[in-house]
Amino acid sequence: MKLLLTSGGITNTSISDALIDMLGKPVAESTALCVPTARWGYPTDRPLSARDYISGRAWGGMTALGWKSLGILELTALPTIGAETWVPWVRDADVLLVAGGEATYLCHWMRESGLADLLPSLTDMVWVGVSAGSMVMTPRIGTAFVEWPSAPDDRTLGVVDFSIFPHLDVFPENTLAEAERWAADIGGPAYALDDHSAITVTDGTIEIISEGQWTHLSP
Numbered sequence: 518m519k520l521l522l523t524s525g526g527i528t529n530t531s532i533s534d535a536l537i538d539m540l541g542k543p544v545a546e547s548t549a550l551c552v553p554t555a556r557w558g559y560p561t562d563r564p565l566s567a568r569d570y571i572s573g574r575a576w577g578g579m580t581a582l583g584w585k586s587l588g589i590l591e592l593t594a595l596p597t598i599g600a601e602t603w604v605p606w607v608r609d610a611d612v613l614l615v616a617g618g619e620a621t622y623l624c625h626w627m628r629e630s631g632l633a634d635l636l637p638s639l640t641d642m643v644w645v646g647v648s649a650g651s652m653v654m655t656p657r658i659g660t661a662f663v664e665w666p667s668a669p670d671d672r673t674l675g676v677v678d679f680s681i682f683p684h685l686d687v688f689p690e691n692t693l694a695e696a697e698r699w700a701a702d703i704g705g706p707a708y709a710l711d712d713h714s715a716i717t718v719t720d721g722t723i724e725i726i727s728e729g730q731w732t733h734l735s736p
Contacts, residue, residue: 518636519643519719520676522651524683525712526577529728532715533582539643539719540611547611549584554592555615555649558622558665579614579645592623595630607635610642617648617683620658621668627653633674648683651716655680659699677718680707685730687712693732700734707734 519539527533540547551571571580571589580587588606590613595603607613615623627633644654652658656675659682663671680703682696696709708716713729725731 518639518676519641519717520654521643521645521715521717522654522677522681523645523647523712523715524651524681524685524710525687526647527579527582527645528577528713531726531728532577532713535715535717535724535726536612536643536645539717542611544582544584546585548586548588548609549580549612549614550588550590550606550610551580551614551616552590552592552623552650553616553618554626555618555620555623555653557593558619558625559649560619560664560666579647592626592630592632595632600631604631604635607632607639607642612643612645615644615646615650615653617646617650619663619665620649620652620673621663621671622665623649623653624673625665625668627674636676652681652683656705657703659703661695661699661702677723678706679716679723680705681716682707682709682734683712685709685711685714685732696732696734700736703736705736707736708732709734 653673654676657680658671660671682699684691700707709732711729714727714731717724
């Protein structure tokens with residue numbers, strides 16, 4: 518699986534170009550599934566937030582880029598319909614567009630639905646995460662980002678070996694000083710990204726894509 522881990526979505530030309538390069542073909546020839554599940558785990562979110570994501574009003578309009586086809590993959594529904602139904606949907610897609618929200622809630626439903634177990638076999642799939650949709654691929658998100666009351670801890674999938682502090686300087690509380698305090702608690706390699714920055718991971722190679730600000734945070 519190829520990873521495009523963003524803070525704010527497809528917000529500039531550099532991130533857009535990275536997406537097309539990872540797809541290996543134009544967006545207009547690519548099929549996408551969007552995953553809004555993380556929205557439901559965030560306590561202040563409302564259905565309007567999921568609508569804005571699906572309709573392309575949020576996060577750089579990543580769902581409104583002109584995909585050949587665009588569907589919705591709601592992870593909370595998958596256990597009730599059976600893998601024989603939904604696994605072909607995923608295998609037929611070129612890209613998963615994974616919304617932000619609450620990363621531990623998303624992690625829970627990725628495991629519960631079976632999507633987490635399927636990931637290693639999706640070698641040609643592109644995963645485009647926004648905020649929590651990126652953080653879920655890391656080993657830990659830090660206790661400061663845990664908002665789901667049922668989360669046992671701050672651990673997530675650990676597909677990559679670094680953590681992500683998103684929305685650097687986008688919100689008043691997301692300062693570099695706060696990111697450094699967060700990184701000390703994480704205890705491993707980490708990056709702070711603003712909403713014009715992203716990380717690509719392809720065949721184990723990490724690259725920073727940015728038209729904004731980002732910082733590597735040492736443990």
